[in-house]
Amino acid sequence: MLKGFKDFLLRGNVIDLAVAVVIGTAFTAVVTAFTKSFLEPLLRLFSGGENAVPPGTIPLTDDVQLDYAAFLNSIVQFLITAAVIYFLVVYPMKWLQERRKRGKEEETPETDSELLTQIRDLLREQAERERERS
Structure with missing residues (x-):
């Protein structure tokens, strides 16, 4: 049972998800601070009058x-977070998985005929050794 759990954890999907959640949560705080401190005031500055209604x-x-x-701020915040998660977590993990698959494809399993040929050759060598001994 523990072996199955270990295989599940090391399969990669759980690790990918955990990394994405942690990085997403941490990075969301940074993006929120950036958009609240810089983007939202700029949107408010360029979008409305000073006296009639609050800008934005x-x-x-x-x-x-x-x-x-605030709505435009949320959209920008989402796009920045999604882009960073994709380019720093998802894309590199896909690249690593493709690279691992290519490495496994190079180790092609032997066909039945190749295995039978190897067995035949080993049996011949064994028969020759027995003849030399007798």
Whole structure:
């Protein structure tokens, strides 16, 4: 039972998933700080007037406003996180798996006829050794 669990862990899928979750969580915090500190203020600066309504919003009523700058911020944050996860985790793992597959393909198993030929040759050598002894 433990051997099966060990094989499951070392198969690669679980390790890939764990790395992606940890890196994704850590990197999301960095991207959130970047977008909140830099991108959102820039969106708000270039998107609206100073006195009428808060920049980056569309007023619906006096109390309700649509905050499109925060929505654009979330989209940019998602795209940055997804790109980093893909290029730093997914793409290198695919490359390694393809490389491992190529290494395994080079070790082609012998065909039945090759094995039979080797057995025949070994039996001949054995028969010759027995003749030399007698």
